[in-house]
Amino acid sequence: MTSPRWDLVYRPRKLPRWAIVAAVIVMAIHITFGLLLTIEDVGVRNLGSSDQVAIILIGVLFTGAILLLTRPRLRVGAEGVEVRNLVPTRLFTWDQVLGLTYPEKGFGAWLLFPSDEHITVLAVQANDGPQAVEAMARFRELEERYRGTVRPAN
Missing domain, CATH: 2.30.29 (PH-domain like)
Incomplete structure (x- = not known):
């Protein structure tokens, strides 16, 4: 065919640029908070590595949704x-x-x-x-x- x-x-010219910036920020926030869960002084001691991964994966999902605005x-x-x-x-x-x-x-x-x-x-x-x-x-x-x-x- x-x-x-x-x-x-x-x-569009501006929408994809803003979407990429927003996606990077959202991903950075989720990675940062996912990694900060390993610090003992945050007061939360019963969170494990699966929770860290889950927070990062949620960031990946949100980032993917935001990146749809580049299409x-x-x-x-x-x-x-x-x-x-x-x-x-x-x-x-x-x-x-x-x-x-x-x-x-x-x-x-x-x-x-x-x-x-x-x-x-x-x-x-x-x-x-x-x-x-x-x-x-x-x-x-x-x-x-x-x-x-x-x-x-x-």
């Missing part, structure tokens, strides 16, 4: 619009999509569908500034090319 050719591939991506091409938020990747054909907009009080852009339905596109966020605006403009150009019409921006 051949992969579709994508005219636009957009990933968001928007891809646009002739086949449609592919959105990957945290885990799922979904492809929407052009006949399903009405457009991409940024809500006034939103965290990310919305991919619009008929019947006033939408999904949040975590890849396109206002805090990315001019890059996000450029991605929105490029999306609208491709939407016009592949759909022939563009829904007016809100």
Whole structure:
């Protein structure tokens, strides 16, 4: 199976950076507290090495969850619009999509569908500034090319 050719591939700029910083901090905290349990002067004497490992493993789980924020991506091409938020990747054909907009009080852009339905596109966020605006403009150009019409921006 051949992969579709994508005219636009957009990933957020700031969210992955913040997610990596947060993941490092969370992991450092869990490792530190896991290792500090070996000190006799903390007042807790009935904790063992299994508790240390458990605290560190909980940190690994939290870190993995935080690192999911590095995954968001928007891809646009002739086949449609592919959105990957945290885990799922979904492809929407052009006949399903009405457009991409940024809500006034939103965290990310919305991919619009008929019947006033939408999904949040975590890849396109206002805090990315001019890059996000450029991605929105490029999306609208491709939407016009592949759909022939563009829904007016809100």
